Amino acid sequence: MRALRTMWAIAVREFVALFRVPVGWLVLALYAGLWGGMFVQFVLVPGAPATMRPLFATAAWLMLPIAPAISMRLVSDELRTGSYELLATSPVSELSLALGKFIGAGMFLLALLGCTLPLVGVLLVVSDPMPDPGPMLAGYLSMTLLGLLFLSVGLLASSLTASQTLSFLGAMLALFVWLLATTAGRTRAPEAIGDILASLAITDRLEGFAKGVIDTGDVGFFVVLTGWFVLAASMCLGVRRWL
Amino acid sequence: MIEARNLQKSYGRVHALAGVSFDVPPGQVTGLLGANGAGKSTTIRIITGYTVPDAGWVRVGGVLASRDPIRVRQHIGYLPESAPTYGEMPVEALLGFRASLHGLRGKARKAAVDKAVDACVLQSVRRRRVGQLSKGYKQRVGLATAILHDPPVLVLDEPSNGLDPGQITETRSLIRRLAEGRTVLVSSHILPEIERTCDRVVILARGRLCAQGPLEELLAQGDHELVCEARFQTEPSAKEAARAVGAIAGVGTVLPREMDDGVERWHVGFDPATIGEGDLRKAIGSNLAAAGAEVRLLEREKASLESLFLRLMEQGPDAAQAGSAA
Numbered sequence: 001m002r003a004l005r006t007m008w009a010i011a012v013r014e015f016v017a018l019f020r021v022p023v024g025w026l027v028l029a030l031y032a033g034l035w036g037g038m039f040v041q042f043v044l045v046p047g048a049p050a051t052m053r054p055l056f057a058t059a060a061w062l063m064l065p066i067a068p069a070i071s072m073r074l075v076s077d078e079l080r081t082g083s084y085e086l087l088a089t090s091p092v093s094e095l096s097l098a099l100g101k102f103i104g105a106g107m108f109l110l111a112l113l114g115c116t117l118p119l120v121g122v123l124l125v126v127s128d129p130m131p132d133p134g135p136m137l138a139g140y141l142s143m144t145l146l147g148l149l150f151l152s153v154g155l156l157a158s159s160l161t162a163s164q165t166l167s168f169l170g171a172m173l174a175l176f177v178w179l180l181a182t183t184a185g186r187t188r189a190p191e192a193i194g195d196i197l198a199s200l201a202i203t204d205r206l207e208g209f210a211k212g213v214i215d216t217g218d219v220g221f222f223v224v225l226t227g228w229f230v231l232a233a234s235m236c237l238g239v240r241r242w243l
Numbered sequence: 244m245i246e247a248r249n250l251q252k253s254y255g256r257v258h259a260l261a262g263v264s265f266d267v268p269p270g271q272v273t274g275l276l277g278a279n280g281a282g283k284s285t286t287i288r289i290i291t292g293y294t295v296p297d298a299g300w301v302r303v304g305g306v307l308a309s310r311d312p313i314r315v316r317q318h319i320g321y322l323p324e325s326a327p328t329y330g331e332m333p334v335e336a337l338l339g340f341r342a343s344l345h346g347l348r349g350k351a352r353k354a355a356v357d358k359a360v361d362a363c364v365l366q367s368v369r370r371r372r373v374g375q376l377s378k379g380y381k382q383r384v385g386l387a388t389a390i391l392h393d394p395p396v397l398v399l400d401e402p403s404n405g406l407d408p409g410q411i412t413e414t415r416s417l418i419r420r421l422a423e424g425r426t427v428l429v430s431s432h433i434l435p436e437i438e439r440t441c442d443r444v445v446i447l448a449r450g451r452l453c454a455q456g457p458l459e460e461l462l463a464q465g466d467h468e469l470v471c472e473a474r475f476q477t478e479p480s481a482k483e484a485a486r487a488v489g490a491i492a493g494v495g496t497v498l499p500r501e502m503d504d505g506v507e508r509w510h511v512g513f514d515p516a517t518i519g520e521g522d523l524r525k526a527i528g529s530n531l532a533a534a535g536a537e538v539r540l541l542e543r544e545k546a547s548l549e550s551l552f553l554r555l556m557e558q559g560p561d562a563a564q565a566g567s568a569a
Contacts, residue, residue, distance in 0.1 A: 002346045009343035013329075020331040082327030086388070089291040089323075090344040091316040241295045 006092045007100040014074065014104025015111075027069045028112060034062055035116045043123065050127030052120070056139035056210040060179055060202050063143075063150050068171035070108055071154025072164045074101045075237070079162035088241070098234035102148075102155050109147040113140060135212035142209030145222035146202065150175055152229035159236040179203065244269040244396055244426040245290060249299035252285050259285040261450045262299070267443075269395075272422045274441035274458075275430040276552060281447040283430040284324060287400050290428070291321045303396060317345065320394035324401045326385030330374025334365055334384055337373055338391060345392035359387040363417060379410035383417065390421055397421060399429040403436050415440055438548040446555055453555040461551055468550070469511045469523065472540035473531050481507045484534035491526045493518030498557050507536075510544060510554065 018024035035055065042054035055062075078084035087097060123131055150171075157171035158164075179202060181189075186197035198204070205218040245267035252260040260282045267273045277283045288294040290301050292312045301308040301315075308315045329337055338359055342352040360369050363383040368376055373384055382402060389397060402418060403411045411433075418429065418440055431437050437444060444461060446453040454461055471488075475481040488511060489497045495512040513523050524541055531538050544550055 005346060005348065006344050009340060013332075013340050016336075017329065017331060081330075082323065082325065083329055085288075085293055085323045085327060086321070086341075087344075089293050089316055089319070089321045090341075091313045091346070092344055093313065241293065243294075 003093065003096045006090075007096040007103070010087075010092070010097060010100025011103035011107065014101050015107040018070065018104075018108045021073075023069065023073065024108065027066060028115065030069075031062075031066050031112045032115045035119065038062070039119045039122075043119075044126070050123055050129070050131035052123065052131070052136055052139055053210045056135075056142060056206065059139075059143050059146055060206060063147055064175055064179070065172060066112070067109070067147055067150030068154045068157070068168045068175070070105050071151050071158055071171060072168040073158070074105060074155055075158040075233075076162055076164045076167040080164070088237075094234040094237040095231070097237060098155065098159070098230050102152060102230050102233075105151045105155070106148050109151060110144065113143055113147070132212065135210060138209045138212045138214050141214065141219075142206050145219065145226075146206065149202075149222050149226045149229070152226045152233070156229050156233040156236065159233040159240075244304060245428060246302040247286070247290065247299070248301075250286065250289055250296050250301070251298040252282075252289065252294065252296050258450050260289075260296070263447065263450070263452050264299075265445045265452060265455045267426060267428050267445075269426045270424070271442040272418075272427040272429060272440055273443040273445060274437035275428055275445050275447070276432065276434070276437060276548075277447035277453075278432060278556060280449075282450040283432075283447060284400060285450075286447065287398055287428070287430055291319055291398055292316050317392070318394055318396050320389035320392065320397045322382075322385045322389045322397075322399045322402055324404060326382050328373050328381065328384060328388070331372060333370055333372055334376075334387075335360075335369045337384065338387055341388045342391045347392065355391050355393070359391050362390060362421065363387040378405055379407075379413065382406060382410070382414055386414075386417060386421065395425060397425050397427045397429075399427065401431055402429060403431060403433050411436065434548045434552055444548070446552065448556055453558075454551075458548070462548065467513055467515055468544040468554075469513070469520070469527070470540060470542055470544045471509045471511055471527060471531075471538075472506060473536040473538045474506050475534065475536045476505070480534045480536070484530055484536060485509060487530040487534070488527055491518070491523065491530070493523065496554070496558070498554060500553075506539065510550065512554075 038055055038058070043052055075084065078087060120136065153175055154167070154171040157174065158167040161167050161170070178200070182197045182201035183203055186194045186201070189197060205221055208215050208218055247266075248264045250260045250263045251258075263282065263286060275283050275286060285294065289296050290303065290308070292308055292315055295309070303315045304318045306314050306318065332340070335356060338356040339352060342355045347355050360366060363386050365380070365383055365387055368380055373381060376384065386399075386402070389399070399418065402414055406414060415436060418427070421427075429437070429440060438458070441458060443455070443457050445455040473484075475484070485497050485499065485507075488494060488509070493514050495514060496510070498510045498512075500508040500510060511523070511527065513520075520543070527541060528538060
């Protein structure tokens with residue numbers, strides 16, 4: 001219970017801190033701007049079916065710079081300023097620490113997605129017939145799961161370095177290679193490797209959500225990988241005590 | 244309250260600590276002294292659980308840090324060097340957050356924050372952002388975060404670092420107030436600060452223990468020391484005279500301090516059981532006269548932590564440990 005309380009305290013601090021620094025507002029503005037531009041370009045098309053599927057289909061690429069920008073300061077900034085020493089000498093386990101930071105960043109991600117909801121309202125007002133709510137809800141679920149997975153990768157990168165720039169670039173590069181290898185890369189790879197890459201493909205799983213299909217296997221894929229990366233980040237924080 | 248045994252820690256090829264053992268008794272203010280790179284911060288980081296030692300162990304309040312690190316951290320209030328914190332947070336929010344990390348909530352958290360604000364005299368800045376405060380106030384905020392959960396042990400790493408003389412005086416009296424009823428370990432290389440604040444000292448040099456004990460006892464060792472100042476015609480004659488003084492029965496050490504315009508200054512340690520102070524003065528006087536020196540000063544050394552520290556640094560940890568073993 002105590003571990004949950006301290007974890008929640010870290011999460012709330014992290015969430016609020018993102019609104020106290022310019023980078024939080026910049027990320028918010030960037031994401032809202034990108035969504036708005038794509039909404040006007042690909043969704044708000046006269047005569048086209050009322051659906052946000054084009055947005056959800058490109059969600060992974062859109063999230064590529066956003067999630068690392070949120071996660072880059074989670075641990076790196078604390079290591080740089082030395083405030084990590086205060087956290088690490090508090091009665092908090094590394095897992096609570098990593099989970100707290102991850103949840104705080106996840107709450108900020110939900111705030112980002114919340115900023116796009118007025119666009120859904122616009123679509124509902126201007127469309128006739130009304131868009132099907134199923135694919136839209138599944139799409140937002142996929143965005144949340146995808147964002148959390150990317151944030152967990154960013155958290156791991158952030159726990160490895162005191163440089164926010166390195167953390168940002170490292171996470172973005174890792175995610176870019178992941179997306180590229182599991183899309184274009186797998187068609188050129190030998191069959192055995194191609195099969196492994198296909199099983200790790202994020203975009204394939206997003207397509208199902210975009211159609212309005214919520215497959216528990218796909219949800220499990222995101223949850224398990226996210227948990228694994230958060231656990232790896234907490235282990236990195238533990239290893240720091242031995243350095 | 245704090246027991247450290249055989250602490251060893253290396254960073255690559257650098258041995259930061261090479262088998263340091265010491266005790267910090269309950270209810271006392273203990274100073275951790277050493278030159279830069281002596282291993283003070285590493286020792287403190289091991290005690291607070293930030294770093295794990297390569298070998299050795301630490302017990303705080305009877306709890307072994309390696310067995311139950313979370314409980315040990317509950318016992319300790321810690322102010323790291325330069326008091327790092329979250330500059331974007333208001334003082335009150337920061338203290339509330341830190342109190343939450345110690346499991347305080349609701350009314351207990353608010354009461355703890357109010358108490359820490361009062362104790363560290365932060366009323367006028369409690370709603371200001373920490374990043375906007377002066378260094379002295381930031382240090383006070385750091386101290387407030389350290390005492391929030393009313394810990395029995397306070398560990399303060401260089402609390403006076405970078406402060407102006409006025410702020411140093413304020414911080415000193417604040418530490419003295421906070422120390423009431425607590426065990427305090429304070430690291431510093433500002434010796435007068437330690438002398439005024441601490442009951443006990445632990446002295447490190449090059450990652451090894453030089454001395455530990457009550458400040459008065461350690462300073463009493465300096466009572467058996469004469470300061471000798473004399474003008475010599477040539478440098479070789481000064482060295483020869485120093486050797487001759489060192490050869491007097493009962494003289495322990497002859498430590499040259501400084502030389503300026505042909506004036507040599509030595510600290511001559513002696514064993515009063517072998518030679519009396521009067522006889523030693525006469526013997527030194529005759530040796531200096533034989534060397535053709537003009538004696539300017541020959542008096543008992545006024546015991547100070549600074550002279551003790553310098554003596555131990557010159558002797559080095561090996562000599563100090565050999566001395567204590569003997």
